[in-house]
Amino acid sequence: MLGLASRLRALSDAELRHVITMRGVSANGIQDFFDLAEALLDPSNIQLALSHLDRSTLAVLAVAGQLTSKNSVPSVTALTSRLSELGSAEVVLTDVVRRVDTLHALLLVDGNNGCCLPYDPVATHLATWPAQSLPGAADLATTLPPATRAGIPDTEIAFIDQLAAERAFAVVSSIAELVNELSREPARQLSRGGLGLPDSKRLAAIMTVELDLVAPIVDLAARANLLARSDGYWMETEAGEAWLLERTTDRWAALASAWRAALPPIVADILPLQAGLLWGEGLTAYIAWLYPAGGEWMLAQLIEFARDAELLGVMAHDTTSTAGASVLRGDPEAAIATMATALPAEVGAVYLQHDLSIVAPGPLAPSLDARLRGMADVESRELASSYRITAASVNRALAAGENAASLLAFLASISLTGIPQPVDYLVNESASRYGRVRVGSLTGRPSAPAGPIGDNTVFLSYVSSADAALLGTIAVDQTLASIGLVRTGDGEHLLSRFSGDTVFWALSDARYPVAAEDDHGEIVHLRRHQIARVMPAQTVDTALNLVTKLRRAADSGVSVADAWLARQLDTAIKAKQTILVSIAMPGGAVVDYLLEPASVSNGRFRARDRRADIERTLPLKSILSITPTP
Numbered sequence: 001m002l003g004l005a006s007r008l009r010a011l012s013d014a015e016l017r018h019v020i021t022m023r024g025v026s027a028n029g030i031q032d033f034f035d036l037a038e039a040l041l042d043p044s045n046i047q048l049a050l051s052h053l054d055r056s057t058l059a060v061l062a063v064a065g066q067l068t069s070k071n072s073v074p075s076v077t078a079l080t081s082r083l084s085e086l087g088s089a090e091v092v093l094t095d096v097v098r099r100v101d102t103l104h105a106l107l108l109v110d111g112n113n114g115c116c117l118p119y120d121p122v123a124t125h126l127a128t129w130p131a132q133s134l135p136g137a138a139d140l141a142t143t144l145p146p147a148t149r150a151g152i153p154d155t156e157i158a159f160i161d162q163l164a165a166e167r168a169f170a171v172v173s174s175i176a177e178l179v180n181e182l183s184r185e186p187a188r189q190l191s192r193g194g195l196g197l198p199d200s201k202r203l204a205a206i207m208t209v210e211l212d213l214v215a216p217i218v219d220l221a222a223r224a225n226l227l228a229r230s231d232g233y234w235m236e237t238e239a240g241e242a243w244l245l246e247r248t249t250d251r252w253a254a255l256a257s258a259w260r261a262a263l264p265p266i267v268a269d270i271l272p273l274q275a276g277l278l279w280g281e282g283l284t285a286y287i288a289w290l291y292p293a294g295g296e297w298m299l300a301q302l303i304e305f306a307r308d309a310e311l312l313g314v315m316a317h318d319t320t321s322t323a324g325a326s327v328l329r330g331d332p333e334a335a336i337a338t339m340a341t342a343l344p345a346e347v348g349a350v351y352l353q354h355d356l357s358i359v360a361p362g363p364l365a366p367s368l369d370a371r372l373r374g375m376a377d378v379e380s381r382e383l384a385s386s387y388r389i390t391a392a393s394v395n396r397a398l399a400a401g402e403n404a405a406s407l408l409a410f411l412a413s414i415s416l417t418g419i420p421q422p423v424d425y426l427v428n429e430s431a432s433r434y435g436r437v438r439v440g441s442l443t444g445r446p447s448a449p450a451g452p453i454g455d456n457t458v459f460l461s462y463v464s465s466a467d468a469a470l471l472g473t474i475a476v477d478q479t480l481a482s483i484g485l486v487r488t489g490d491g492e493h494l495l496s497r498f499s500g501d502t503v504f505w506a507l508s509d510a511r512y513p514v515a516a517e518d519d520h521g522e523i524v525h526l527r528r529h530q531i532a533r534v535m536p537a538q539t540v541d542t543a544l545n546l547v548t549k550l551r552r553a554a555d556s557g558v559s560v561a562d563a564w565l566a567r568q569l570d571t572a573i574k575a576k577q578t579i580l581v582s583i584a585m586p587g588g589a590v591v592d593y594l595l596e597p598a599s600v601s602n603g604r605f606r607a608r609d610r611r612a613d614i615e616r617t618l619p620l621k622s623i624l625s626i627t628p629t630p
Helices: 002-010 013-022 033-040 043-051 055-067 076-086 093-105 120-127 154-184 197-207 211-223 238-243 248-262 281-290 295-312 322-328 332-342 366-373 391-399 404-414 421-433 468-476 478-483 500-509 542-554 560-575
Strands: 227-230 233-236 357-359 377-380 386-388 437-441 461-465 493-496 514-517 579-584 590-601 604-609 614-619 623-628
Touching: 002 033, 013 542, 033 043, 033 542, 043 120, 055 076, 055 093, 055 120, 076 093, 154 197, 154 211, 154 227, 154 233, 154 238, 154 248, 154 295, 154 322, 154 332, 197 211, 211 227, 211 248, 211 295, 248 295, 248 322, 248 332, 281 295, 322 332, 366 404, 391 421, 391 500, 391 514, 404 421, 437 468, 437 500, 461 468, 461 500, 468 493, 478 500, 500 514, 560 579, 560 590, 560 623, 590 614
Parallel strands: 437 514
Antiparallel strands: 227 233, 357 386, 377 386, 437 461, 461 493, 579 590, 579 623, 590 604, 604 614
16 A cells, blocks of 8 residues: 555646546545555455456456566566467557556556556455456456457348438437427426426427437437526527528537547447447447446446437447448548438428418428528428418517518518418518507616505516507406516506516417517517526536645655554554554664554654553654554
């Protein structure tokens, strides 16, 4: 432990943080470098580190433990020779050197000067593996995997690619609906994690997917930064808003690239990179062989990323697709080119029907789809999407700044059937009625309408209309009960304790010809669009805090040797253990005392001499060695 503690103390702060993070060391109970060394040599922490090592690296470690003796430290060359003897193929020296460097960086061995010396607790723990049904050194040195990776005939790859393209199109369409919906109405994140059931059902219906796919699809979108949590709600991000205007192939590429970037290197290295290779039982068996102590956590990661790969079309029927192979190799341009030939072509024209429906004969170009959504409601989202124009949807477009002329001009530019008379009539009629109901804010307004006498409620917004009958209808409309409208004393306004935006959209959803106005009575345009305000996460760097704590303890002026002696004595005191202490006496003589330590302070220690039955106080600097007695 002294050697490891000294080595830890000599590391840079960055190296220390890396080791603490990689080895998963908890800061609890660690006061100095000896505590950290003890934590790193704890059997449970050693096992955790070994579970993340592949078979060949474990073989190097196991053989090094076998070759180590009191008088011999195995060299890298000796390790290479022994591994070649045990294995079924010749082992390359440079590969062994690389694996020794990995073990050295993880503080499992001392790999200096061309040698590989495992720390005793590491070698001891690895030697117990065969008793735990884990492979020993000879088994670890076997270099051949259990079986070659199976694949499908080349003639079947076209079918896999077609199925992958269908899934890619489906998930892109679903995420587009998800992002659009969350820009309109965010979904609440539960305190325990995940979405609530009502929001999950709403999003499943919007995306037309099974309920159990909502969470994975939200994760895919969040991984691509299209969504983010803000104030406890999932919302669209600025990147998501821009993504909606991109082509289908570029949308898919953004999702696939984000998935590939999130792959842990240890997982990415084992995935089938060639089209037509299978991901099923053969890959599972290969993982169990490659990571003999880490199969469970590796399989958990594989299951998660394989599920997302299936959704994205990186693979289908447990088989890597052609586009997926390009993604896995980090070649997005080739993946886009492959997917572009398989995805349905986008269209730029629609059919306007007399029943106020709009039918797109194929996937509508994103820029057209985005604007059409502003004036019509989406009814179905398949290869042939359909929309419907309503008074409420036209009113929504007018509230966002459109007018009758701009709406009709846009529809005429994309319609293959002209502008049907019912569409023309609805747009012009809605435009003529727009603003018959007004909503404004009471905040800061100099002359606000008064509430009912005796009502002390703080009202934030008002509703007004020159049409008294229409205002009366709004006042008794039960669909608006949630915004709590209250008549004023003069009967010319309705007041609400909610903000003007909330009241405006409630009236708009109830299909009233409502407009928002400012303090001067001028119409202002609103857009029902919420962007996530992503705040930097306030994370505590526990590894950095621990390094700072360790450096502070090391700067106390006590040498490593004295600190080690004090630690041994402190351990003996706590255990009430008798120790044999060798003391350097003046003149060069060495005297051994059989002592029971009582306390350590100010560079000296007090102990009961068991042989002479007296109490002694001795300087720490005179101690040459401490040996526990049975």
